[in-house]
Amino acid sequence: MSEILQYVHKDGFFHRLHPFSKILFIIVISVMCVFITSIPFLILMVVALLSLAYISHLHREVIQQLKLVLIMSVVFIIITVLTMPNGATLGYLIPQGVPVIGGSIAITDGAIGIGLVLALRFMVLIFAFQLFLISTQPRDLVHAMEKLHMPIDYILMFIIALRFIPTLQIEGQRIHEAQLARGYNPGTGMLGKIRGVAPIVVPLVSNALLRSNVLGLTIDMRGYRTGIRTHVRERKFCTGDYAMMGSLVVTVSVFFVVAIFASGLIF
Amino acid sequence: MIKLKDVSYTYPHTVQEALHRLSLVLEPGRCIMVTGPSGAGKTTLCLAACGILFHEYGGKKAGFVTINGRDVSAYTGLSEIAKNIGIVFDDAEAQMIFTTVEEEILSALEYRGLAPEEIERRLASIMEVTYLSAIKDRSPHNLSGGQKQRVALAATLALGNDILILDEPTSELDEHATRRIVEILSNLKRQGKTILLVEHKYAHFRDMVDTLVVMEHGAISAIGAPGEILDDERIKRIVIPDFTGIRTGAAPALPTSTPAIAVRNLSYSYDEVPALHNVSIGINAGEFVAIVGENGSGKTTLVKQFNRLLTPTAGDVEIRGKNTRDCTIAELARHVGLVFQNPDHMFFADTVKDEIAFGLENLGIKNKDVVIDAALGEVGLLHTKTLYPRWLSRGERQRLAIACVVAMQPAIIVLDEPTTGLDGDEARLVMEILKKLQQNGHTVIVITHNRDIAQYCADRMITMDQGRVSSDTRVPVE
Numbered sequence: 001m002s003e004i005l006q007y008v009h010k011d012g013f014f015h016r017l018h019p020f021s022k023i024l025f026i027i028v029i030s031v032m033c034v035f036i037t038s039i040p041f042l043i044l045m046v047v048a049l050l051s052l053a054y055i056s057h058l059h060r061e062v063i064q065q066l067k068l069v070l071i072m073s074v075v076f077i078i079i080t081v082l083t084m085p086n087g088a089t090l091g092y093l094i095p096q097g098v099p100v101i102g103g104s105i106a107i108t109d110g111a112i113g114i115g116l117v118l119a120l121r122f123m124v125l126i127f128a129f130q131l132f133l134i135s136t137q138p139r140d141l142v143h144a145m146e147k148l149h150m151p152i153d154y155i156l157m158f159i160i161a162l163r164f165i166p167t168l169q170i171e172g173q174r175i176h177e178a179q180l181a182r183g184y185n186p187g188t189g190m191l192g193k194i195r196g197v198a199p200i201v202v203p204l205v206s207n208a209l210l211r212s213n214v215l216g217l218t219i220d221m222r223g224y225r226t227g228i229r230t231h232v233r234e235r236k237f238c239t240g241d242y243a244m245m246g247s248l249v250v251t252v253s254v255f256f257v258v259a260i261f262a263s264g265l266i267f
Numbered sequence: 268m269i270k271l272k273d274v275s276y277t278y279p280h281t282v283q284e285a286l287h288r289l290s291l292v293l294e295p296g297r298c299i300m301v302t303g304p305s306g307a308g309k310t311t312l313c314l315a316a317c318g319i320l321f322h323e324y325g326g327k328k329a330g331f332v333t334i335n336g337r338d339v340s341a342y343t344g345l346s347e348i349a350k351n352i353g354i355v356f357d358d359a360e361a362q363m364i365f366t367t368v369e370e371e372i373l374s375a376l377e378y379r380g381l382a383p384e385e386i387e388r389r390l391a392s393i394m395e396v397t398y399l400s401a402i403k404d405r406s407p408h409n410l411s412g413g414q415k416q417r418v419a420l421a422a423t424l425a426l427g428n429d430i431l432i433l434d435e436p437t438s439e440l441d442e443h444a445t446r447r448i449v450e451i452l453s454n455l456k457r458q459g460k461t462i463l464l465v466e467h468k469y470a471h472f473r474d475m476v477d478t479l480v481v482m483e484h485g486a487i488s489a490i491g492a493p494g495e496i497l498d499d500e501r502i503k504r505i506v507i508p509d510f511t512g513i514r515t516g517a518a519p520a521l522p523t524s525t526p527a528i529a530v531r532n533l534s535y536s537y538d539e540v541p542a543l544h545n546v547s548i549g550i551n552a553g554e555f556v557a558i559v560g561e562n563g564s565g566k567t568t569l570v571k572q573f574n575r576l577l578t579p580t581a582g583d584v585e586i587r588g589k590n591t592r593d594c595t596i597a598e599l600a601r602h603v604g605l606v607f608q609n610p611d612h613m614f615f616a617d618t619v620k621d622e623i624a625f626g627l628e629n630l631g632i633k634n635k636d637v638v639i640d641a642a643l644g645e646v647g648l649l650h651t652k653t654l655y656p657r658w659l660s661r662g663e664r665q666r667l668a669i670a671c672v673v674a675m676q677p678a679i680i681v682l683d684e685p686t687t688g689l690d691g692d693e694a695r696l697v698m699e700i701l702k703k704l705q706q707n708g709h710t711v712i713v714i715t716h717n718r719d720i721a722q723y724c725a726d727r728m729i730t731m732d733q734g735r736v737s738s739d740t741r742v743p744v745e
Contacts, residue, residue, distance in 0.1 A: 007366040009404040138365050139374050160364060166408040167360060171612075177576050178612040182671065183600035183629030199625070202615035206657060214361035217319060220345035221354055222422065223378040224364075232373065232383045 077115030086110035306660030413444025604672035
């Protein structure tokens with residue numbers, strides 16, 4: 001079973017970075033993603049992220065998300081084609097030869113462009129967050145977030161939400177099997193899907209609630225919420241961190257210069 | 268030292284007392300083992316003893332609990348109590364918050380106000396004591412049940428407290444993993460730790476238990492040195508499962524031309540990880556078969572092939588003459604009923620009756636009411652018909668799971684560890700039900716760690732080891 005967004009124990013460039021550098025990296029990438037509409041630049045970002053994953057020995061884990069990313073990309077493009085027609089018409093989703101409804105739903109270059117931008121932004125964000133989460137031990141993350149004065153309850157909530165993804169996946173699979181063994185066959189179509197939800201979701205949620213009770217008591221009994229903490233094996237800033245910071249500064253500067261020139265704001 | 272004096276407790280929104288005027292003293296360096304039927308209040312006792320009931324739960328409370336001479340109400344909260352007591356709950360998975368074994372234990376150590384060097388020293392020592400050094404970088408979902416329990420125990424040991432409370436730490440573990448936990452706890456006791464242990468496996472812990480407590484209906488029904496209280500036959504049956512006399516003779520030979528299950532050269536791999544190698548077995552209609560073996564030996568993987576939850580990578584499985592490759596899971600559900608280890612994986616309906624009706628509706632079985640009553644009668648749960656399934660005790664839930672499958676009238680009934688978490692009486696009751704099902708013509712297959720079940724209930728014992736059948740023998744009739 002694929003382990004979605006789980007820490008992978010390895011020793012690579014990204015693993016050695018200080019959590020602060022990685023948090024800064026995520027912020028810069030996310031902000032750039034929001035502002036950039038240039039398809040070549042977004043493609044460049046995707047390539048850069050994949051290269052970073054490769055030198056950090058994390059390309060296999062990142063590539064695992066490719067299926068999800070491609071499916072979502074197609075969905076984005078279809079949605080924009082359906083909802084945001086603009087620019088030159090390239091063709092029609094329903095060929096003109098079809099009687100009555102033929103020639104409806106125009107495929108426009110503008111809609112495809114917007115769809116592509118959305119898909120590429122999605123790719124950039126998924127790859128960047130994936131790199132961040134699979135290379136950072138939760139306790140380093142807790143440590144960094146504590147230093148940023150975030151409340152411990154919120155930090156624990158965040159790491160627990162991530163930690164229990166595979167547990168819920170496995171539990172869901174077991175419940176599904178238990179119901180299949182009872183002849184459960186929800187049928188096809190929308191109605192079947194709705195009918196099929198309760199036998200899986202009710203046990204999953206009930207068991208998760210019981211588990212959350214134990215989890216909450218464990219957190220208290222281990223003293224995680226006392227706020228007193230001795231920091232051991234603290235990560236120090238290393239050469240990689242300075243290289244990362246330097247690259248981010250250069251990237252952001254280039255981005256601004258290009259953005260200003262290209263948009264003609266000044267010249 | 269923990270003292271409970273006349274402690275009574277009623278959970279919110281319920282009327283029945285979970286604990287009734289319970290008094291108990293846990294003296295330093297001693298080990299008390301608490302056992303009893305499911306729903307007797309053992310877990311509630313653990314929660315009371317470590318102050319959780321008083322600080323975190325609503326409901327009606329009476330009596331006094333003191334921890335190291337101080338009343339629990341005088342403690343400011345769980346964080347302060349946690350400086351005196353460590354507790355390990357039965358759900359090990361829920362006690363793992365971080366993503367590697369070492370990180371889990373290290374994080375627990377970091378909140379004790381110790382110097383960094385002391386933290387590193389304790390970390391190394393705990394890893395060694397709990398045999399976790401070799402798997403320190405593994406993530407929770409890549410650990411076996413026994414390993415998870417050891418991590419939960421290690422993280423609790425990290426707190427450095429002298430009092431340990433453990434709620435069924437070995438309930439889902441096989442022989443090997445249980446022995447490991449026993450060994451660790453025995454060593455801890457020798458080091459002077461005080462241990463309150465809720466367990467069903469008395470035989471394993473016999474050497475370390477000073478006082479044995481049997482609880483029933485929220486109260487202590489027997490307490491004393493094991494040697495003394497086990498003289499009472501009734502108490503002994505609760506503490507030590509007795510399966511003798513369940514098998515009454517050789518299995519009745521049913522007239523049939525095709526075997527119930529024929530497995531031929533079956534191999535199976537999970538994503539290229541081999542789990543079964545060239546397994547061939549035949550099981551006749553009406554047989555009672557026990558499949559034994561350590562965790563990970565392929566027992567569950569094998570039985571999942573019987574109703575095609577898994578499809579063979581190579582080889583064939585035939586159920587009553589039909590190759591499973593040619594059948595759907597829904598079709599096979601008519602012939603093979605599978606009761607999984609954790610009954611809570613199946614319950615979703617509002618009443619016991621609706622829970623059983625789900626399977627019947629899936630298969631289109633008529634006369635639902637009659638069938639439901641018959642199935643509930645078979646497992647002794649007719650009185651629970653209108654109750655919410657999750658309100659039943661663990662033992663009752665296990666029997667309900669069996670009823671859900673029996674009602675679907677499959678010729679073959681497969682059960683994965685049906686006695687997990689049950690006391691002696693409940694375990695025997697389950698095995699008697701299964702024996703009755705065999706006498707009614709069903710083929711019964713039980714996966715178990717408990718060799719007594721194989722010895723006293725089954726006609727045949729198949730032992731699995733590393734994905735292979737290592738022995739297949741008929742159990743001699745005494």
